Amino acid sequence: EPPADCFAxxxxxxxxxxxxxxxxxxxxxxxxxxxSISSPPWGGRRTRNSASASPHPTGLPRAPACPLQSPxxxxxxxxxxxxxxxEAPAAEREAAEAEAAQYFSGNRLLAGSEPAAHCYCGHQFGxxxxxLGDGAAMYLGEVLGPRGERWExxxxxxxxTPFSRQADGRKVLRSSIREFLCSEAMFHLxxxxxxxGTCVTSDSKxxxxxxxxxxxxxxxxxxxxxxxxTFIRFGSFEIFKPTDEYTxxxxxxxxxxxxxxxxxxxxxxxxxxxxQEAYSDNSIQRNAAFFKEITKRTARLVAEWxxxxxxxxxxxxxxxxxxGLTIDYxxxxxxxxxxxxxxxxxxxxxxxxxxxxxxxxCKWNLGKLAEALVPELPLEISELILEEEYDAExxxxxxxxxxxxxxxxxxxxxxxxxxxxxxxxxxxxxxGDFTNIFYLLSSFSVGSDPSKLEDFLEDLTxxxxxxxxxxxxxxxxxxxxxxxxxxxxxxxxxxLFALIGTKANINKELERIEQFSKLQQLTxxxxxxxxxxxxxxxxxxxxxxxxxxxxxxxxxxxxxxxxVKVMNSNNPKYILRNYIAQNAIEAAENGDxxxxxxxxxxxxxxxxxxxxxxxxxxxxxxxxxxATAPACAQETRNRLSYCSKPPLWASELCVT
Numbered sequence: 001e002p003p004a005d006c007f008a009x010x011x012x013x014x015x016x017x018x019x020x021x022x023x024x025x026x027x028x029x030x031x032x033x034x035x036s037i038s039s040p041p042w043g044g045r046r047t048r049n050s051a052s053a054s055p056h057p058t059g060l061p062r063a064p065a066c067p068l069q070s071p072x073x074x075x076x077x078x079x080x081x082x083x084x085x086x087e088a089p090a091a092e093r094e095a096a097e098a099e100a101a102q103y104f105s106g107n108r109l110l111a112g113s114e115p116a117a118h119c120y121c122g123h124q125f126g127x128x129x130x131x132l133g134d135g136a137a138m139y140l141g142e143v144l145g146p147r148g149e150r151w152e153x154x155x156x157x158x159x160x161t162p163f164s165r166q167a168d169g170r171k172v173l174r175s176s177i178r179e180f181l182c183s184e185a186m187f188h189l190x191x192x193x194x195x196x197g198t199c200v201t202s203d204s205k206x207x208x209x210x211x212x213x214x215x216x217x218x219x220x221x222x223x224x225x226x227x228x229x230t231f232i233r234f235g236s237f238e239i240f241k242p243t244d245e246y247t248x249x250x251x252x253x254x255x256x257x258x259x260x261x262x263x264x265x266x267x268x269x270x271x272x273x274x275x276q277e278a279y280s281d282n283s284i285q286r287n288a289a290f291f292k293e294i295t296k297r298t299a300r301l302v303a304e305w306x307x308x309x310x311x312x313x314x315x316x317x318x319x320x321x322x323x324g325l326t327i328d329y330x331x332x333x334x335x336x337x338x339x340x341x342x343x344x345x346x347x348x349x350x351x352x353x354x355x356x357x358x359x360x361x362c363k364w365n366l367g368k369l370a371e372a373l374v375p376e377l378p379l380e381i382s383e384l385i386l387e388e389e390y391d392a393e394x395x396x397x398x399x400x401x402x403x404x405x406x407x408x409x410x411x412x413x414x415x416x417x418x419x420x421x422x423x424x425x426x427x428x429x430x431x432g433d434f435t436n437i438f439y440l441l442s443s444f445s446v447g448s449d450p451s452k453l454e455d456f457l458e459d460l461t462x463x464x465x466x467x468x469x470x471x472x473x474x475x476x477x478x479x480x481x482x483x484x485x486x487x488x489x490x491x492x493x494x495x496l497f498a499l500i501g502t503k504a505n506i507n508k509e510l511e512r513i514e515q516f517s518k519l520q521q522l523t524x525x526x527x528x529x530x531x532x533x534x535x536x537x538x539x540x541x542x543x544x545x546x547x548x549x550x551x552x553x554x555x556x557x558x559x560x561x562x563x564v565k566v567m568n569s570n571n572p573k574y575i576l577r578n579y580i581a582q583n584a585i586e587a588a589e590n591g592d593x594x595x596x597x598x599x600x601x602x603x604x605x606x607x608x609x610x611x612x613x614x615x616x617x618x619x620x621x622x623x624x625x626x627a628t629a630p631a632c633a634q635e636t637r638n639r640l641s642y643c644s645k646p647p648l649w650a651s652e653l654c655v656t
Contacts, residue, residue, distance in 0.1 A: 062114070062115060062116055062117075063115045063116055063117040063134070063138045063139075063159075063160075063161040063162060064115055064159075065105075065106025065107070065109075065115055065138055065155060065158040065159050066106070066158065066159030066160065066169070067105075067106070067107045068105045068106070068107060068200075068202035068203075068204045068221055068223070069202055069203040069204045070202055070203040071101040071102060071105035071107055071200050071201070071202045071223075072097075072101050072200065072201060072202070073097040073098075073100050073101045073198060073199070073200055073593075074173075074176075074177065074180075074198075074199040074200065074201050074222070074588060074593045074596055075180065075198070075199050075593060075596045075597045075600055076088065076096075076097070076100055076197065076198045076199075077180075077184050077195070077196060077197055077198070077600065079184075079187075079604070080183075080184065080187075080195040080196060080197045080227055081197045081198070083145050083149070083151055083195065083227060084143045084145055084151060084153070084197070084227065085143075085145050085146040086197075088100075100198050100200065101200050104155065104197065104198040104200050104223065104225040105155075105158070105200040105202060105223050106138065106155050106158035106159065106223060110140060110141070112141060113140040113141040114140075114141065115138045115139065115140055115155075115158075116138070116139045117133060117134040117137070117138060117139065117161035117162050117163050118133060118134045118137075118139055118231065118232075118236070119131065119133040119134075119163065119239060119252065120132055120133055120134075120233060120235040120236040120238065120239060120318050121235050121238035121239050121241060121251045121252075121317075121318065122233075122234075122235035122238060122316045122317045122318025122319075123235075123238070123316060123317040123318075123365070123368050124314075124316040124318070125316065125348075125350075125352055126352060127244075127246060127247050128238075128241065128244040128246070128247050128249055129247070129249065129316075130244075130247070130249030130250065130251065131163070131239070131251065131252050132163065132235065132318050133161070133162070133163025134154075134161050134163055135161060135163045135164045135165060135167055135169060136156055136157055136158075136161070136164065136167070136169045136170065136171055137154045137155070137156045137157075137158075137161070137226070137231075138154060138155045138156075138158045138159075138161060139152065139153075139154055139231070140153045140154065140155060141153065149229075150229070151227050151228065151229065152227070152228055152229065152230055152231055153197075153225060153226070153227055154225070154226040154227075154228075154231060155223050155224075155225060155226075156171055156176070156179070156223065156224045156225075156226055157169070157170050157171030157172075157176060157221065157222055157223040157224060158223050168206055170204075170206045170221045171221070171222055171223065171224070172206065172208055172219035172220060172221065172222055173201050173219060173220045173222045173585065173588055173589055174219070174585045174589070175222075175330070176199050176201070176222035176223065176224050177199060177222075177581065177584060177585050177588060177596055178329060178332070178576075178581050178585070178655075179196060179224050179329040179330075180196040180198075180199040180224050180596075180600075181196075181576050181581060181584070181596070181599060181600060181603060182329045182332060182576050182581075183195055183196035183224075183226070183329060184196055184600060184603060184604065185575065185576045185603040185606065186310070186326050188603055188604050188605070188606055189308055189572060189575075189606055190304075191301070191304045191305070191308070191310070191326060192297075192301055192304075192324055192325045192326060193325055193326040193327075194226055194227065194228040194231070194321075194325055194326065194327050195226070195227040195228065196224050196225065196226055196227070197225040197226075197227050198224070198225040199222065199223075199224050199225075199596070200222065200223045200224075200225075201220045201221070201222040201223075201588070202220060202221050202222070202223075203220070204220070204221040205218040205219065205220060205221065206218070206219060206221055207219075211654065211656075212656070220589075228321075228325060228327070229271060229323060229325075230267075230270070230271060230321075230322065230323055231321075231327070232263075232267060232321075232322045232323075233317070233318055233319065233320055233321055233322055233327065234317040234318070234320040234321075234322065234365055234366075234368065234369040234372070235316070235317045235318030235319075235320070236263065236322065237260065237263065237322075237369060237372035237373060238251055238317060238318075238368070238372045239251040239252055239253040239256075239259075240253050240254060240255075240256060240257070240259070240260050240372065241254070241371075241372060242254050257375070257376070260373075260376060261376060264287060264290075264373070264376055267290070267322055268286060268287070268290050271322070271323050272289075272290050272293060275289045275290050275293065283376065284376075284377065284378070284381070287373065287376050287377040288377060288381050288382070288385065291369075291370065291373065291377055291381075291382050291385055291386075292385045292389055294322065294323070294324060294366070294369070295366055295385060295386055295389045295390050295393070296389055296390075296393045297323070297324025298320070298324055298362050298365075298366060298390075299359075299362070299363075299389070299390050299391075299393035299394040299397065300324070300393060300394075300397045301324050301325075301326065301362075302358050302359050302362045302394065303359075303394050303397040303398040303401060304397075304401065305326070305358060306355070306358065306359065306398060307398065307401040307402060307405065307570075308334065308435075308572065308575065309334050309335035309338070309355070309434040309435060309575070310326075310332070310333075310334055310335075311332060311333050311334070311335060311342060311343075311344035311345075311353070311354075311355050311358070312326070312332055312344075312353065312358065313330055313331035313332045313333065313344045313345035313348065313353055313655070314328070314330050314331060314345060314348075314353060315353050315358065315361045315362065315365065316365075317365045317368050317369070320362070320365050320369075330345075331344060331345035331346065331347070331348075331655040331656055332344060332655075333345075333578055333655060334435070334575040334576055334577055334578075335355060335434050336433055336434065336435075336577060336578075336645060336646050336650075337431045337432070337433060337434070337465050337469070337473065337645075338424065338427035338428055338431070338432050338433070338434045338437075339355070339428065339473075340354075340355060340356040340424070340428065341354050341355070341356060341508075342354060342355040342356075343355075344655065345655065345656060346654040346655055346656040347656040349505075350502060350504075350505070351504075359394055363386065363390050363391070366386055366390065367383070367386060370382035370383060370386060399416060399417055399420070401570065402416075402420045403416060404566050404567070404570040405438050405441075405567065405570045405571050406419070406420070406423075406441065406542070406567070407441070407442065407546070407549075407563035407564070407566060407567045408545065408546075408549065409549070409559075409562060409563055409566050410549045410552050410553060410559065411548060411549060411552055413545075413548070415545070416545070419541060419542065419545055422538055422541065423538060423542075426534050426535060426537075426538045429534050430461070430464040430465070430530075430531040430534050430535065431464050431465025431469065431470055431473070432460070432463055432464050432465075433463040433464070433645045435571075435572060435573075435575050435643075436463040436643065436645065437460065437463055438571040439571045439572070439573055439643075440456075440459055440460060440463065441542075441567065441571070442563075442564045442567035442568055442571065443456070443459075444456055444539065444542070444543075444546075446543055446546045446547060446550065446560075448543075453536075453539070456539075457532050457535055457536060457539075460531075460535050461528055461531045461532055461535065463645060464531050466524065466527070467519060467522055467523070467524055467527055468648060469648065469651075470515075470519055470527075471516065471519050472648060472651045473651070474512045474515040474516045474519060475512070475516060476509060476512050476513050476516055477509060477512065478509050483506070483509060483510075486506055487506065490503065490506065546563075549563070568607060569607055570607075571607070572606040572607055573606065573607060573608070573609065573643050574602050574603060574605075574606045574642055574643055575603075575606065576599070576603060577646055577650070578646065578650055578653045578655065579640075579646045579647060579649075579650035579653065580599055580642060581599070582650070582653055583595060584596045584598075584599050599642070602642055
């Protein structure tokens with residue numbers, strides 16, 4: 001805890017936002033009528049950088065925000081802002097939005113805040129990258145909320161920081177809308193995450209080469225207000241890393257074990273107080289208990305991701321939260337058609353962060369955290385904890401969640417794991433939509449009425465990929481001449497081949513070619529028949545398993561009611577699909593923020609049928625719009641509901 005004289009503040013009161021008085025002192029249990037804001041609670045070593053930074057009372061480099069031209073609110077999340085004690089009554093909404101645009105763009109400074117940037121390192125795509133840090137995020141301080149909880153707040157995209165390197169510290173509308181919406185979507189899905197309070201855009205422009213193809217364009221500078229208990233990450237502890245044997249890079253705070261101790265003391269006492277209390281007289285045992293807890297939290301977190309088809313996209317160690325939150329939303333994606341090897345990040349050429357790799361990658365990252373804690377936690381202790389706890393916790397939580405998704409609420413049988421695996425294999429074989437298939441299963445009747453089964457099969461197969469969708473999915477990606485050259489190179493010069501390609505990538509391309517060739521001969525009728533056969537086989541196994549549930553209860557009707565209730569609260573109807581985000585982005589880029597706000601409202605209730613919501617947009621006239629989306633996208637936008645499978649044009653969306 002820093003000395004009390006590190007804090008500053010005044011009694012500014014916005015028209016519709018609560019006052020932000022000075023923090024009452026270092027006592028973490030003290031509450032005030034409105035939120036208070038404080039300086040960063042722990043310091044890091046200041047590092048050299050081309051960007052200038054003023055001294056900060058705790059050692060963190062200052063990072064004053066750069067004003068934006070004509071900031072205006074795209075959207076605000078009232079549930080997230082409520083954490084800070086901020087409200088926007090309907091009668092004062094316009095004034096509240098104007099205030100939010102000024103303060104959460106960085107144009108005006110919240111009373112008591114001292115903008116700073118956080119230094120951290122990280123392993124990126126498996127290699128140690130050395131010093132990174134908040135290149136586009138500014139730490140404003142810590143807010144004491146109305147319920148006595150403390151929240152760190154950041155502005156992402158507010159301009160240069162000491163860690164911006166060659167970049168400009170800005171974010172644009174498209175990436176900011178995605179982060180804003182997904183942060184809130186994940187929270188309402190029940191998945192631990194950082195929050196997003198506001199998204200503010202402006203008339204200030206930056207140039208971005210969106211597809212890295214030599215065609216840059218001007219885009220609007222946009223800022224997201226991020227909220228979390230802490231933004232400290234695994235990479236925060238890698239600033240002490242000595243020279244890496246593979247990359248030759250090292251952290252900026254090598255041999256500063258005093259800072260490592262300070263950081264551990266802060267993290268454990270603040271976010272794991274029960275561990276601090278239990279092991280206050282033995283730091284090794286305390287640190288081991290902390291590592292065990294973050295190992296289990298991380299295992300549960302990635303299990304939650306897997307159960308909703310969420311792919312993070314960039315699971316570097318600097319994107320792993322020290323308290324087990326989903327953090328740093330970049331090229332993420334929710335899986336549509338089930339593919340265990342789905343890659344959401346267009347720049348992940350090797351598939352390191354593919355959907356099915358996420359559990360093992362998170363475990364690998366925990367291994368790097370273990371290395372970063374030495375000598376305060378000996379490696380032999382942390383490695384043993386990792387091996388004993390991670391896989392067991394992941395498998396336990398994953399299966400528990402999958403049982404709920406399948407309505408297996410009465411019995412826990414060993415065969416359940418196989419049933420889940422066979423379901424996913426059936427989804428894969430039929431190109432089933434991950435979200436919609438699970439959502440439909442709650443309406444499956446255990447009875448043996450053939451007509452009901454046939455109707456249900458029709459519903460299921462309607463959520464499977466069409467021949468056209470499969471052709472797009474399996475379209476070969478390499479020029480035949482390039483593939484031929486790579487195959488010859490693999491035979492004649494394996495060492496050179498290893499530098500420019502991988503056997504796995506070549507095998508995957510050969511598989512695409514084979515599948516694409518078969519699809520040329522496949523008719524829609526043949527595909528439907530094949531899909532029905534696969535689903536009928538799995539549904540029979542599912543029916544047998546549900547029958548065992550019924551036999552274990554006295555009231556089958558009550559059981560079925562409970563089963564459907566549990567399934568409907570664990571299988572979302574609405575997720576942030578890429579095409580939904582893209583439609584909202586296109587509208588916002590044309591000056592219409594209503595779609596962003598509509599989608600936010602929908603994602604706040606992902607498990608509920610939105611009958612009163614504008615499921616299908618019939619009128620897309622946008623006041624002030626100066627351009628329209630491509631014709632195919634516009635036509636689809638008019639017709640599709642928010643829970644539909646993605647349209648064909650969505651397969652061309654590339655997020656990097």
